[in-house]
Amino acid sequence: MNLDRVFAMPFASVYPLYITKAERKGRTKDEVDTVIRWLTGYTAAGLKKQIDKKVDLKIFFAESPAYNAHSDLITGVVCGVRVEEVEDPLMKKIRQLDKLIDELAKGKAMEKILRTS
Numbered sequence: 001m002n003l004d005r006v007f008a009m010p011f012a013s014v015y016p017l018y019i020t021k022a023e024r025k026g027r028t029k030d031e032v033d034t035v036i037r038w039l040t041g042y043t044a045a046g047l048k049k050q051i052d053k054k055v056d057l058k059i060f061f062a063e064s065p066a067y068n069a070h071s072d073l074i075t076g077v078v079c080g081v082r083v084e085e086v087e088d089p090l091m092k093k094i095r096q097l098d099k100l101i102d103e104l105a106k107g108k109a110m111e112k113i114l115r116t117s
Contacts, residue, residue, distance in 0.1 A: 007090060011060040012051045018101045025105040035100045038114050039093075041066025061093045073115045074099050 022032050037047060041064055050060055061067070074096045075084045083099050086092040103113045 006094070007058040008056050010054045010056055012054045014057070015051055018097075021101060021105050025107065027104050027107075031104055031110065032101065034110070035104055035113060036097065039068050039071060039097055039100060040064035041068065057094060058090060061090055067093070070115045071096055078102060 018032050018036075019029050022028070033044065033047060036042065037044070040047075040061070042050065043065075046065065050063070055063070071093075072084075075082075076099055077083070078095050078098045081095060083092070083095045086095050100113055104110075
């Protein structure tokens with residue numbers, strides 16, 4: 001896999017795919033935003049700003065205000081890859097977000113997705 005190509009993808013092009021995936025399973029855009037904001041620390045306005053600026057995935061994660069300290073609790077498989085075994089730090093963050101969106105689309109309770117008790 002060409003990581004440079006993945007990292008250069010605009011977050012604004014991935015974001016609608018997350019929403020579509022969630023909505024197909026009866027979840028909402030607001031829930032997608034909640035998951036993204038929990039993981040990255042962006043405010044609603046900050047997330048919108050990054051989307052409007054069309055930043056790539058590398059910048060999106062690099063500029064995240066407060067990457068969640070509990071992100072290491074995100075485990076499991078996404079696209080045949082075990083999230084906790086991904087070595088590249090940026091790819092791991094991308095896979096963690098993918099995993100959270102998968103959990104949302106599969107109907108998991110928000111409390112479990114956000115790793116709260």
